[in-house]
Amino acid sequence: MLDEKALEFRAANPNFETLTTREKALTLNTWLRTNNLTGLRDQKDYRNLRNCLIGQALRHEDHDSIPIISSAIYCCIARRISVEAHPCLFPGQVHTLVVSPRGQKLDGGQISDLAADYERMWIDTFGDEAEVRLEHLREVLARLGWDVSHQNAFEPASPNAMVERIEANMRESIRFAGTLDREGHTRALQLLHSRGMPITDLCEYTRAWTAVFTAAPTRPVWLEMATGLIDITTKRMPEDGWIIEKFLRPRYDAATDLQRAYEHYVRVIIQPAWSLFDDLKTSDVWTGARLRRPKSAAFKIGQVVRHRRRGNIGLIWSWSTTFTANNATPSVEDERISRGGASTEANGDAVRMYYTYL
Amino acid sequence: MANARVFRQANDTQVYSASEDSLELVTDIAELAGVEFYDAGRYFRRFDPETCCYVSNQLEDYPED
Numbered sequence: 534m535l536d537e538k539a540l541e542f543r544a545a546n547p548n549f550e551t552l553t554t555r556e557k558a559l560t561l562n563t564w565l566r567t568n569n570l571t572g573l574r575d576q577k578d579y580r581n582l583r584n585c586l587i588g589q590a591l592r593h594e595d596h597d598s599i600p601i602i603s604s605a606i607y608c609c610i611a612r613r614i615s616v617e618a619h620p621c622l623f624p625g626q627v628h629t630l631v632v633s634p635r636g637q638k639l640d641g642g643q644i645s646d647l648a649a650d651y652e653r654m655w656i657d658t659f660g661d662e663a664e665v666r667l668e669h670l671r672e673v674l675a676r677l678g679w680d681v682s683h684q685n686a687f688e689p690a691s692p693n694a695m696v697e698r699i700e701a702n703m704r705e706s707i708r709f710a711g712t713l714d715r716e717g718h719t720r721a722l723q724l725l726h727s728r729g730m731p732i733t734d735l736c737e738y739t740r741a742w743t744a745v746f747t748a749a750p751t752r753p754v755w756l757e758m759a760t761g762l763i764d765i766t767t768k769r770m771p772e773d774g775w776i777i778e779k780f781l782r783p784r785y786d787a788a789t790d791l792q793r794a795y796e797h798y799v800r801v802i803i804q805p806a807w808s809l810f811d812d813l814k815t816s817d818v819w820t821g822a823r824l825r826r827p828k829s830a831a832f833k834i835g836q837v838v839r840h841r842r843r844g845n846i847g848l849i850w851s852w853s854t855t856f857t858a859n860n861a862t863p864s865v866e867d868e869r870i871s872r873g874g875a876s877t878e879a880n881g882d883a884v885r886m887y888y889t890y891l
Numbered sequence: 892m893a894n895a896r897v898f899r900q901a902n903d904t905q906v907y908s909a910s911e912d913s914l915e916l917v918t919d920i921a922e923l924a925g926v927e928f929y930d931a932g933r934y935f936r937r938f939d940p941e942t943c944c945y946v947s948n949q950l951e952d953y954p955e956d
Binding site for chain 2 (some may be wrong): 655667731820822823824825826831833834839840842846847848850851852871884
């Protein structure tokens, strides 16, 4: 998608190579803004979760995004047209830094100054401004009460810092959605292909991952975050267990001194997790229970049904020939019974269902 | 908040059991408008609108379904 946009930009600006670096940077910014690829249509929608996700921003017809994502889009396309650009985590609104090629000035010509062999400029890739002067950014920092020598606000952001800030925005979006009425809540958490609780669960999962990235591995808090992530993965996302097993487990096992302080976690969460992942390594050779359906069974897995009394719609997810309580997991006895013969007593044939309310 | 509780029910993740006589088949897709099955993607490959049925991804455990 980004490649396509870069090509579109080049096609729309055939004289691009003749421009100075400054002109290139500003032309790109204007083009992105005119084509609605950066920024936000309606400021009231700032906290929509969609605006925090670059995939959604690029695919959705409105291309709404918050400043950090707008900056990322700008930088990705800039890289494809040989302009060096980086997001800067300026408080309140992320800006974009553009750097001239080595030895050249932003407005063309060679740099003769021996002190630095590049020049820098800052752009507002989200709002209505174009180039923003460093002095102005410093003034804003001073008004916010920040120390003006705080260099990080003007420097290229590290990937870890970017991840942390995006995750903070996602968390704030979810918290904000919780304060809205039902319709507002649904709209605030609506992505292109999904909405509702699965999204908030996935965001919690994302938060568990970012917490591990952003904590320093030598500190106790890292172990806490890693334990939290391993816990969520084993309970809800076992299919991602291989990532934990491959990248996190060696580090976790090596942090023996930290583990001593968290002996309880290690016993209750980590040891079962490592056993699970060890089992999963050999799981390809397992065969399934292979339950054969009784001939008289009325429904098959995948069919949509309605409960006659309750009236709600459900999706058949599994069946068994013994009745099990709601929310129970299947037991091994089911397998024995179904292998023992097709038992088809009148109310012996129960169907377990996967339900959701309308 | 009362509102928050309502949302949670709209995406209820509880699994229910019922016997055959309590259920009737739904074949009209129109009845599925607005209904979402939490985590359906884990157990099913896709939805077939013609049969109003989800294609199972649990063939190892339930080979005939």
